[in-house]
Each structure stands twice: as C-alpha cells, then as structure tokens.
Amino acid sequence: MATLAKKQPGARHISPGKKSTVRSSSGSMPSRIRGSRGGSSAASGPAGTASRKRRRGSTGTALRSQGGWYKRGKLSKAAFRAAYALGQASARELKQEQQEGGRQQLLKNGSQISQTMNAAFSKSRAGRRDASFSAILREGAAFRNGFMDAWGEGLAMTPYVLLPLRGTAAAVVTVCNEEDSIRQVLHELKLLPLTDIIVVINGCTDHSFKYTMEFEGVTVIHEPEALGLDVGRALGAKLTKADTVLFVDGDFPVSAWQLAPFLLAVDQGVDVALNDVTPYLGAFKYWDAVSRVKQFLNCSLDRPDLVTNSMTCIPHALSRRALDTIGESTLAVPPKAQAAALAAPLKVQASASINVFMKNRRRNQNVGSGNPVARLIIGDHIEALKSIQRKQGSRLSFADRVRRRSQAGG
C-alpha cells in the first residue's frame, strides 16, 4: 500500500513526466499521515504512471469492487500538464495582483493557502463537464503542484486536496478520549477545503482537548460528559450551516484523498453519501445481527442495492437538504435518520469504500452475539421501521400480491 511515510514534509514534489520514486511499502508500517487501510491509492502526488504502478500493488479490496461511483478516471499526460500549467498561471496572476495592490503577504497561514488555491482551482474548472472523481482529484493535485511551484518561496509543500465545490463544506468529528489519533484525523481534515471543522469533545479525560486546540480554524464543542458518537454528531451538525457536512470519528484517521469523494458527491447532488462496506462483509452466513438488520431496513425501504450501507457507519456526508429533511436531532439515532432519508425519499448512495471494520475497538460491550450495543442498535432499527410503517403501511416495500388481505381482515 502506498504511503507518504517516506516523504518528508517540505520536500519538493515530483515534476510531471518524471517517474515517481514513491514505492509501495509493506503494509505493516503505519503511516503517520495515511493512517487508513484499504481504499484507493492514497498518494496525492502527481498522477500518471506513478499512481498506476502503485495501484497494482495495493491491497484495497475496495478497488476491485469500485462499481460505477469511482471510475478509474485516467488523467492523460496532456490533461495533467494542462492542469499544472493552469496552477502556475494562477499563482503568477495572484502574485502580481498582490504586488500591484501592495497587499502584505497574501498567503499567511495554512487555511488561507488552501482556500486561495481551491478558489483558483474551482475557477479554472468552472463550467466544465463533470469528470470522474478520480480525475478531478488528480487534476487538483496537478494544479496544486503547479501553483506551489510557481509561487516559490515561503510555501512548504503540503498535500492539500483541491476540490471544485460549488457550496461550502464542513466536517464534524466526535471525540471521546482519542488522544492517540485525533491529531492525525485533524491533520487530514485540514487538507480539505472545509469552511468549518467542528470537534465535539465529550467526556474526555486525556489530552484530546489540548491536542485539538493546537489546530487553528477548528471550532471545539466541549461537553464534560460523554454523549456517545451519535448524539455528538447531532450536536456538531447543529453548529454549522455549511451546504455539505462530513461526519468522521476521532479514532480513525482517514486520508483527505479518501474523504474527498464524499464531499464531491454531495456537492454534485447526492443527499446522503454513504461508505460502501459491502466488500468487507464476507458471506451472508457469517454476518452479525446488526449487519442483517441494516440490510433488512434498506430492503424494506426499497433500496436492496445499498446492502448494509447506512448512516450508522462513518464516514458519511449529508447535504443541507438532507439535514433539513431529517432534522439534526434525528441524527442522534442513525437508523431513524437512515429510514427518514430513504422514506423521504432523498438521494442516497454509496460514494466511496473505506474499510472501517479494522478500527472498531473491542470493548466488553460490543463483542459476542446479543451484546448490549448490538441490542441497542437493533432496537433502534425496529423503532425506525415502525415509524415508517405508521406512515406507509406495514408491508413497506414487500407488497403482498398473493393473499386477499382485506378479506382476511389485515
């Protein structure tokens, strides 16, 4: 799996046309930056031959089942060079404006750099037909490299992920004693063009709060008592008015590159962009009760294609329309939010595939069949189904075309 572990921050990127020297490393070395497992080729360096080589060696089972949502959009050398050149041109233009206007230091801090580059990139892509997400990401990388090269001094190479978003985007992170991983999580989020990063620190007795406050541009909600992941997400969602809200957890760093598809999908019209965990489930007979009830909910609401994908799993992203329809309070019970989204109906689909199963910590409460956490989740699903049945009838999508139920009194 390709990682950036070998690259030092501040090192120059690799110019277009040259072969990449980043090689696949063994999976056992944990990457400081790319903490995710599986998923797409993680590097945000230049596209072209390098990434194609890396992909062949990668372990991500997700890539094998990409389906339609994550087409292997190839970026031709010409397109790459064009994007790079656009980046350079943008940088020169901005620098000139700065000099003419006499403005002091246009790009003072990380957020400004990211915002400026992203705005320039969005402008350069304005009015263009939507390409695959993968192509957009690679173009963004090329543009960024060109921009940073042309800007020159004072701009350390940081792998910002540029996205041509039409609306604003925010992220909500729930944290309960995650000092080991929170810095990585926030580092990755800072690479994305987000207007708001809201961290819900609840019931933390470790250094999570201190580490979070070290990041600039982050809104921190502090709750002395532990709220639980779901309530934390609902609370975080209330504090932002962004058009897209991405939900992640503080204990599982996911690379910015992998989170980008969620933002792009919602920006392009999807209401609920879910994580596709189907490739990691295995055979049905080995599924646990929670997975089965998730699938049952999706099938009952006429979406068997989603399999077990649901808002109970992070990461996922919601549009402003989804938040208004579902209501932030309902997010506190994810199965209900899922049911509300499917029943509305909102545009719900899987936008990326990240293996989150490795990360779930084994605690006394959530192993073994019939464990309390599982019972709670299953109970929530049952309640969710009941509330939809009240409105849509008890059969939901399983219409009975055989029996004359009216004659049988039911």
Add this chain to the structure above:
Amino acid sequence: MQLTSIVIPTYNKLPLLQQAVAAIRTYTRMDETPYEIVVADNGSQDGTVEWCRQEGLRFVALPYNAGFPVACNKGMRMASGDFFLLLNNDVTVTNNWLPNLHRALASDSRIGIVGPVSNFVSGKQQVECSFRTMEEFQQLAASVNVPDSRKWEETERLVGFCLLFSRAFYQQIGELDECFSPGHYEDDDLCFRARKMGYRLLFCRDVLIHHIGSASFKNQDTAGLQELLQRNRKLFMEKWQIDPHIYI
C-alpha cells in the same frame, strides 16, 4: 421544572467571566430555577477556554472572534434548555434574579422577552444606584429584588446584555441577525421582530443586576466604536426603514 440555558458570549476578559459565573452559581438555585451555563468563546487567547474546561462548563470555542451575534447563536444551538438567557460576561447577577425574570415572562403568553434593570445600560432599563463596593450593590439588589408584578413595565426595546425568552419564541422568531457582527443593534433587531409578530416586551424593576458596560467594545478606539454603531444603525434602517433610536 424547565431548564434555563444561560448563554454567555465572551472574548478575553477571563476575570470578568469568572466573576459572572461565580455570581450565577451563588445567586441561582438549582431547585428553584434549574439552569445550565453555556459559554460561547470568541477565540480568546487568555486562558478562558482552559478555565472553562477546568470548571467542567459546557462551551463552544470558536476559532476566531466572530462577534456577539454569532457567538450567541452558536451557544443557543448548543443549549438544551427550554429557556434561553443571553448574558454578557461583564454582568454580575444578584439575589432572586432568575425566578423574578421567569415570573414576569410567564405572567402572559404574549410576552416574548423580559429583561432586568441595571446601574449601567442604555435606555429605560437604567436606574440610579448609589453604592461603593460590590457587596453594597448586592445588599441593595437584595432589597430591590423582592418579587412585585407592579414593578414590571412594558417597553419597545430591551438591551441584549441580559435577555430571557423561551425556546418556542426562539423557534418562531429566529436567532440573532449575524449581519450586525461584531455587535450592536442585533438586540434592537430581535426586539423589533418580536413586536412585529405581536409579542410584548417587559423589563422588571424588581430585578436589579450589575453591569460594567461595553467591556469588549471599549477596548477599541472610540472612533472605531462610533463607526461600528453608525454602520449598524444604518443596517437596521435599511432593513426596516425605521430608526432604532425612536425605541430607546
């Protein structure tokens, strides 16, 4: 009994916040008027956030100074109470303050917002007080804050340093208008909107609290402050075609 969320926007001036919170804890009884404190920190750099964490307070720490209306709005979104009490950080509350305010608010279903009187506030809510120390002021307030519905007065405008309203009111009227950031006239705007919807506003002469006044805005140069006041007054007039000063 219903919960009151006391939302305190703050920007630096930690000693003031500490005094405000201490007064709330001293003079508000949980069994009489259950409350929670929600601090909305506007990017303070003086240890405010660390202190709030040590005290186990619920708070939201914004990354930069977003101004009074934004901080209040975020605090209210975090708040879980049935009532909101917006309180400036340079206010020191007194004996019986909250039950008396609630009594006034509950006296008529058409009352939208209630406020107190104070030693230093613009408009009708200002009262003459003579005192030398805070202890003397508290003694004075204790004698003034005897519940008396005859001491309530109708008004057309309440100052945002201390406002009590219900969640139902908030859901109908909405939050503070952030176009008035960094501050001033968002309270006039809220009161105006309330009255447009048929709500009444009261201030209570049986609730005397202490206010230092413009703790955040005094730091700016007077010219800067005057400019802000003029700009926001103009914004109000553009919005409503009425001069807010006629209500003061």
